[in-house]
Amino acid sequence: MKKWFTSWQRPMALVAILLAVFAVQAPAHAQSTAPQPGPSVVGGTRAAQGEFPFMVRLSMGCGGALYSADLVLTAAHCVDRTGTNTSITATLGVVDLQSSSAIKVRSNYVYQAPGYTGAGKDWALIRLAQPVTGLPTLPIAHTTAYDSGTFTIAGWGSAVENGPQQRYLLKATVPFVNDTTCNNAYSGELVPSDEICAGYVSTGGVDTCQGDSGGPMFRADSSGEWVEVGIVSWGNGCARPGYPGVYSQVSTFASAIDAAAASLGG
Numbered sequence: 001m002k003k004w005f006t007s008w009q010r011p012m013a014l015v016a017i018l019l020a021v022f023a024v025q026a027p028a029h030a031q032s033t034a035p036q037p038g039p040s041v042v043g044g045t046r047a048a049q050g051e052f053p054f055m056v057r058l059s060m061g062c063g064g065a066l067y068s069a070d071l072v073l074t075a076a077h078c079v080d081r082t083g084t085n086t087s088i089t090a091t092l093g094v095v096d097l098q099s100s101s102a103i104k105v106r107s108n109y110v111y112q113a114p115g116y117t118g119a120g121k122d123w124a125l126i127r128l129a130q131p132v133t134g135l136p137t138l139p140i141a142h143t144t145a146y147d148s149g150t151f152t153i154a155g156w157g158s159a160v161e162n163g164p165q166q167r168y169l170l171k172a173t174v175p176f177v178n179d180t181t182c183n184n185a186y187s188g189e190l191v192p193s194d195e196i197c198a199g200y201v202s203t204g205g206v207d208t209c210q211g212d213s214g215g216p217m218f219r220a221d222s223s224g225e226w227v228e229v230g231i232v233s234w235g236n237g238c239a240r241p242g243y244p245g246v247y248s249q250v251s252t253f254a255s256a257i258d259a260a261a262a263s264l265g266g
């Protein structure tokens with residue numbers, strides 16, 4: 001019978017076996033406890049100054065994206081109603097909300113998606129009292145062409161469920177989750193025509209969270225330019241396994257958003 005190891009080799013072989021077992025287990029263990037690799041948001045990392053220059057922080061504790069020089073696209077659940085509203089302050093142009101170079105502009109009008117009652121249709125436009133110059137806008141998706149793949153999420157919301165709001169913009173990437181999987185996760189609560197889901201269903205760990213609402217979920221288009229495909233809307237907790245993040249499906253509302261923007265003067 002063939003001996004596998006001589007006596008002096010045996011301890012070394014044991015070490016090698018232990019190392020091999022550890023090497024195999026380590027990545028799986030790391031995956032279950034640590035955020036997925038990738039660029040708050042839960043499981044995120046700091047965005048660089050200027051990386052997502054269209055990002056807007058709203059004073060009621062929501063996010064948004066600059067749609068035009070004086071319009072911010074956000075979530076309907078972040079605002080009360082359509083009408084004159086001078087109570088919201090938008091902070092723009094910085095990743096650090098306490099930066100002295102932050103641009104701060106008041107709102108003068110809010111347009112909440114018509115028919116919004118809490119299920120679907122979760123979008124709104126906030127008109128700024130002065131147009132913002134020197135910042136790029138984030139174009140919205142007008143077709144479903146980009147409603148799949150890997151998305152970037154960003155915001156100043158909680159970095160852990162029930163955690164505090166963030167001073168510095170956080171970012172992460174999350175994969176598309178199809179409507180069937182998402183609707184099953186949420187026992188039929190999804191409004192598939194109005195909502196698009198994203199996240200790591202099996203592991204959790206990366207997600208938007210409270211305070212990220214209204215902010216954009218976006219990806220690169222065929223020219224490599226960012227395009228907004230989702231608006232942070234809701235989820236069960238944050239980054240829990242089995243529960244993807246739910247976003248307003250921008251492509252569904254693109255025409256309505258453009259028409260509302262035109263009616264608001266730009």
Ligand code: ARG
Nearest residue numbers: 208210211212213234235245
């Ligand atoms: N509704 C939350 C807000 O107002 C956003 C929740 C997003 N949750 C999630 N698990 N993706 O900020």
